[in-house]
Amino acid sequence: MAFGKGHHLHLIDGSAFIFRAYHALPPLTRKSDGLPVGAVSGFVNMLWKTVEDNRGPDAPTHAAVVFDKGSHTFRNDLYDQYKANREAMPEDLRPQIPLTRDATRAFNIACLEQEGFEADDIIATLACRARDAGARVTIVSSDKDLMQLVGDGVDMFDAMKNLRIDSDGVVAKFGVTPDKVVDVQALAGDSVDNVPGAPGIGVKTAALLINEYGSLEDLLERADEIKQPKRRQTLIDNADQIMLSKKLVTLDCDMDLDYALDSLEVKEPIADELLGFLTEMEFRTVTRRIAEALNVEVPVIPEEESSATSPSDPPEAIPFDATGYTKVNDIKALEEWIARAHARGYVAVDTETTALNEMTAELVGISMCIEPGQACYIPLTHKASAADDLFGSNELADDQLDLEDVLALLRPMLEDPSVLKIGQNMKYDAKIFARYGVSVAPIDDTMLMSYAMHAGLHNHGMDLLSERYLGHHPIEIKSLLGSGKAQITFDRVAVDDAVKYAAEDADITLRLWQAFKPELHKKHVTTVYETLERPLVGVLADMEMTGIKVDREVLSKMSNAFAQKMAQLEDEIHALAGHSFNVGSPAQVGEILFETMGLSGGKKGKNGKYSTPADVLEDLATEHELPGRVLDWRQIQKLKSTYTDALQDHINTDTGRVHTSYSIAGASTGRLASTDPNLQNIPVRSEEGRRIREAFIATPGHTLVSLDYSQIELRILAHIAGIDALKEAFLEGQDIHAATASEMFNVPLDEMTADVRRQAKAINFGVIYGISGFGLARNLRIPRDEAQGFIDRYFERFPGIRAYMDNTVTFAKEHGYVQTLFGRKINTPEINNRGPHAGFAKRAAINAPIQGTAADVIRRAMIRMPDAIAKLPAKMLLQVHDELLFEVEESAADDLIAVAKDVMEGASMPAVDLTVPLTVDAGKGANWAKAH
DNA sequence: CCTGTCACG
DNA sequence: GACGTACGTGACAGGG
Structure with a gap:
C-alpha cells in the first residue's frame, strides 16, 4: 500500500x-x-x-x-x-x-x-x-x-x-x-x-x-x-x-x-545486527536489556579489569539462577546454615512480612545468603491457600518450621557481635526482629552504602541497585502479590514462589555488599558511612518504635470544628460565585475567577487548566472577596485532611502512639525524611495550625522537651564562607537578621525597624538557597531590580558569600559532587547541563553543603544521644531537621535539657571545630505546642 | 498515575 | 537579550 x-x-x-x-x-x-x-x-x-x-x-x-x-x-x-x-x-x-x-x-x-x-x-x-x-x-x-x-x-x-x-x-x-x-x-x-x-x-x-x-x-x-x-x-x-x-x-x-x-517503513530490529553493534561497543547493561526484550540469549562481553560500580560495566560474576536457592524446612538444614554464617563471619539476611509498616507487619519468612548464588528461605507462617475464603483457609501451609523454634536457633547468631548481618534497608528488618525479641547487631546496610556513594545520582532501592550494579532485574514483588484491590499479603504467596523471590533478595543483597564494600574506600566515604549512616539505624529504629502519644479526642474535636467552618465557607463562596461548584478543584476555582468573574492574571498550567496558587489568590483578594475565602477554605481543608483526620488513623491500636518511619537515604543532602505519617511538617506557622501540636502529648507524669538549633544553616554558612561580620554577630549573640540589616543598610541596631529586618532575613535565607533577584523579589513582593539591588549590596558587604557560591559551583563542575564539612558527598550530575536546568543544578549545589552539614551535625548528636541520656528516664522521640523532641519524667526534665543541649551544641566536635558557636534553644511542656 | 497545592525546616 | 529561577522534603485531592 x-x-x-x-x-x-x-x-x-x-x-x-x-x-x-x-x-x-x-x-x-x-x-x-x-x-x-x-x-x-x-x-x-x-x-x-x-x-x-x-x-x-x-x-x-x-x-x-x-x-x-x-x-x-x-x-x-x-x-x-x-x-x-x-x-x-x-x-x-x-x-x-x-x-x-x-x-x-x-x-x-x-x-x-x-x-x-x-x-x-x-x-x-x-x-x-x-x-x-x-x-x-x-x-x-x-x-x-x-x-x-x-x-x-x-x-x-x-x-x-x-x-x-x-x-x-x-x-x-x-x-x-x-x-x-x-x-x-x-x-x-x-x-x-x-x-x-x-x-x-x-x-x-x-x-x-x-x-x-x-x-x-x-x-x-x-x-x-x-x-x-x-x-x-x-x-x-x-x-x-x-x-x-x-x-x-x-x-x-x-x-x-x-x-x-x-x-x-518500520522494520523490527535484526537481533544479530543490533546485539553485534552493542557488544562491539561493550555496553553491558543495555545489551542485556535489549537481548531480554528480543527474547534472545544475552551475548557475553569479555570482562576486562573493571570497577564493580561502573553503571555501564556491571560484573558478570556468577549468573543469577534459582537452582542455588533452597527451602529450609528441617532443623538440621537450619543449623547448617547458621554454622556456615558463624564460620564465614557475615550473612545477608532479609525478612518477608505481611505489611510495609514494621509496627504492624508479621513475620512470614526469613532468607539468608552467604555465597553469591547460594541462598535459602525459611518459610514460617505461610497460609495454606491463596485466599482467605469461607472454608477456614487461614490454616498454615504444611512443611514449615515453627516460628519460635527458628527464632530461638537464629537469635544467638543474629545477636552475635562476631557475625555481621548484611541487609538492604536493615532498619526495617531490625525492627521486625526487635518485635520478636531479637536485637540484630552488628549490621551493614547496602542501601546506606549506596547512599554514601551515590546520593544525588539515583535512589537506593534494591531493584534499582540490582539492575544498575549487578545488571540483574530482580523478580518483582508485584508478580507475587498483584496490585491494587486484588493485592494479597506475602503469607498468601505459595511457598515455592516465595523461596525464589526471598532467596534472590538475600543473594542480591550479598552481591551488592561485595561490590560496594571496596568502593566505599575508593570513593572516600567510609567515614561517612561508618559515623553518619550505619550507627543511625539502631537509633532511629528505637525512636520509631517508641513513637509519640497523640490524643485522639483533641484531633477529633478539631476535625469537627473544621468541618463546620468549611461548610460555612463553602456556602459563602458559592453565594459569591453565584452558583455551586467544587471549591477543592483548582480548575473550577480558576474558571470562576478568570472566566465567570473576569478577573485578570489567570495563568494556565501544562494541562491547560488555570493555576490558582496561594500567591495569585492573595493578589486577587484585594479585588474581590472570593479568593480570600477560598484561601481560608484551603487552609482548613489542608489541616483537616492531612492532620486532624489522617493522624487519627496513624494511632497504633496497641501502643496508642503514632510511629513515623524515617528514611535515612531519602533526601540527597543527608537530611532525614519522615513518612507514614510525616511528622516533620506538623503545622506551626499559623495560629490555627499550631494548635494541632496540642494533640501531641506526654504520658502522665512525663513532659515533652524540645531542643532546636538556632540558625544552624546560617552559622554553617558563616563558617564555611568565612564571613567575619556574621561570625562576630553570632559570637556576640546578636539577632543575626537585624545585624545583617544593620551592616547592609547602615542602620544602627537600636534603630532597626521590623520591615528592614524582615528584608534582611529574606536575604539571609535566600543566600542559603542560591539567591536570585527573581526569587527574592517574589518572596518580598518587591520589584526585581530592587531585589537585585539588595543582593548586590549584600555581596558587596559580604564578599566571601559570592566567593563561596562561585567556588562551590566550580568544584561541582570539576568533581561532579559537592561535600559537607564531614565529608558527605552529594553528587551533582546536572551541574554541567546547559539551558534552563543549569540554574537549578547550581543552586542545589550551593545549598547542599550547607543543608548537608547541618544534617550531619544533628545526626552526630542523635547517634551520641542514647548513651548520653542512658541514666535519665527519657526517650528521644522525633527529629525535625534542626529539632529533637524528647519525652521525660517531669522531675528529670531539666537534667535532660542540660545533657541533651551539651550533646547537640558539641555535636560537630571533635571532627570539625566550627568557628561559630552552635546554640540550642530548649522548651518543655505537656504537649508539643508548649514545648516548642 | 500525574499535577497542583501546601504543610514543614 | 531573554529565559526561568529561590533549597530540601511528603501528603492529599482532583481528574483523566
Whole structure:
C-alpha cells in the first residue's frame, strides 16, 4: 500500500539526541581501547526507549532518524554569521558521530542526512510530504525551530519530558499559532543560532505584534502605526535584517530527496545486527536489556579489569539462577546454615512480612545468603491457600518450621557481635526482629552504602541497585502479590514462589555488599558511612518504635470544628460565585475567577487548566472577596485532611502512639525524611495550625522537651564562607537578621525597624538557597531590580558569600559532587547541563553543603544521644531537621535539657571545630505546642 | 498515575 | 537579550 492515509510517520531528531546524551552523561570510554562512547551509549538508550515506548495502537508505521551533515548550509550563504557563535564540537564527541549512524542502522531504522542541509530541513520536507499525503506525523524533538511544522496531523513529542506538543503547545510556547511561528522567530531572533531578529524584541513582544498585525509583512508595512517610539524605530530600522531572519528560521519544505516515504517503513530490529553493534561497543547493561526484550540469549562481553560500580560495566560474576536457592524446612538444614554464617563471619539476611509498616507487619519468612548464588528461605507462617475464603483457609501451609523454634536457633547468631548481618534497608528488618525479641547487631546496610556513594545520582532501592550494579532485574514483588484491590499479603504467596523471590533478595543483597564494600574506600566515604549512616539505624529504629502519644479526642474535636467552618465557607463562596461548584478543584476555582468573574492574571498550567496558587489568590483578594475565602477554605481543608483526620488513623491500636518511619537515604543532602505519617511538617506557622501540636502529648507524669538549633544553616554558612561580620554577630549573640540589616543598610541596631529586618532575613535565607533577584523579589513582593539591588549590596558587604557560591559551583563542575564539612558527598550530575536546568543544578549545589552539614551535625548528636541520656528516664522521640523532641519524667526534665543541649551544641566536635558557636534553644511542656 | 497545592525546616 | 529561577522534603485531592 502506498504511503498515505492511515500511516503514521515518526521523525526523530537524531542530532538533538546526540547532544542531549553527550551533555547529560558523564564521559564514558570503551574498556578495551578507551574509545569515548558516552554519547553513543546515551543515544542508544534514548533510541531504544523511543522504540519501546512506541509499541501499541498508536505505533508508527514509518520512521526515520534524521541527522545534520556538514557545517555549511544554504543559510550560511544567506548570512555568514549564522550559527557563527557555536562552540566547536568537543574532541571526545567527534569520533562518536559516525557511531550514532551505525547505531541507528543497527536498530534497522532509516538513517537520513544530506550534505549542506540541517536535519530540520529534512524533517520539514518529509513532514510536509507525509502530511500532504494524508498521514499523521510525529516529530520526536523538543526543538522550538521545528514547531512551525505543527498542525494538520503533525505533532511533536518531547521524549525527555514525555510530552506531546500540538498546536496548543506551540501557542503556549510562542503565543501564536504554528503558521505564525516563523514570524515570531524572525522578530525575536535566536542567540543560540545567531539569528539577529529585531534588537530589543523577544518572543513575548513579537507574539503581541504578530497577533495584532496578522503577519510579519503586514507588521513591517504598517510599522509607523506602532505607538511605542522605540519599538517603532527598531522595526523600521531593521526591516531588512528581520526579513533575513525570517529566511533563516524558515525550514525548507521542498528539498530534493531521492527516496520515497514508503522506504521508511518500520522494520523490527535484526537481533544479530543490533546485539553485534552493542557488544562491539561493550555496553553491558543495555545489551542485556535489549537481548531480554528480543527474547534472545544475552551475548557475553569479555570482562576486562573493571570497577564493580561502573553503571555501564556491571560484573558478570556468577549468573543469577534459582537452582542455588533452597527451602529450609528441617532443623538440621537450619543449623547448617547458621554454622556456615558463624564460620564465614557475615550473612545477608532479609525478612518477608505481611505489611510495609514494621509496627504492624508479621513475620512470614526469613532468607539468608552467604555465597553469591547460594541462598535459602525459611518459610514460617505461610497460609495454606491463596485466599482467605469461607472454608477456614487461614490454616498454615504444611512443611514449615515453627516460628519460635527458628527464632530461638537464629537469635544467638543474629545477636552475635562476631557475625555481621548484611541487609538492604536493615532498619526495617531490625525492627521486625526487635518485635520478636531479637536485637540484630552488628549490621551493614547496602542501601546506606549506596547512599554514601551515590546520593544525588539515583535512589537506593534494591531493584534499582540490582539492575544498575549487578545488571540483574530482580523478580518483582508485584508478580507475587498483584496490585491494587486484588493485592494479597506475602503469607498468601505459595511457598515455592516465595523461596525464589526471598532467596534472590538475600543473594542480591550479598552481591551488592561485595561490590560496594571496596568502593566505599575508593570513593572516600567510609567515614561517612561508618559515623553518619550505619550507627543511625539502631537509633532511629528505637525512636520509631517508641513513637509519640497523640490524643485522639483533641484531633477529633478539631476535625469537627473544621468541618463546620468549611461548610460555612463553602456556602459563602458559592453565594459569591453565584452558583455551586467544587471549591477543592483548582480548575473550577480558576474558571470562576478568570472566566465567570473576569478577573485578570489567570495563568494556565501544562494541562491547560488555570493555576490558582496561594500567591495569585492573595493578589486577587484585594479585588474581590472570593479568593480570600477560598484561601481560608484551603487552609482548613489542608489541616483537616492531612492532620486532624489522617493522624487519627496513624494511632497504633496497641501502643496508642503514632510511629513515623524515617528514611535515612531519602533526601540527597543527608537530611532525614519522615513518612507514614510525616511528622516533620506538623503545622506551626499559623495560629490555627499550631494548635494541632496540642494533640501531641506526654504520658502522665512525663513532659515533652524540645531542643532546636538556632540558625544552624546560617552559622554553617558563616563558617564555611568565612564571613567575619556574621561570625562576630553570632559570637556576640546578636539577632543575626537585624545585624545583617544593620551592616547592609547602615542602620544602627537600636534603630532597626521590623520591615528592614524582615528584608534582611529574606536575604539571609535566600543566600542559603542560591539567591536570585527573581526569587527574592517574589518572596518580598518587591520589584526585581530592587531585589537585585539588595543582593548586590549584600555581596558587596559580604564578599566571601559570592566567593563561596562561585567556588562551590566550580568544584561541582570539576568533581561532579559537592561535600559537607564531614565529608558527605552529594553528587551533582546536572551541574554541567546547559539551558534552563543549569540554574537549578547550581543552586542545589550551593545549598547542599550547607543543608548537608547541618544534617550531619544533628545526626552526630542523635547517634551520641542514647548513651548520653542512658541514666535519665527519657526517650528521644522525633527529629525535625534542626529539632529533637524528647519525652521525660517531669522531675528529670531539666537534667535532660542540660545533657541533651551539651550533646547537640558539641555535636560537630571533635571532627570539625566550627568557628561559630552552635546554640540550642530548649522548651518543655505537656504537649508539643508548649514545648516548642 | 500525574499535577497542583501546601504543610514543614 | 531573554529565559526561568529561590533549597530540601511528603501528603492529599482532583481528574483523566
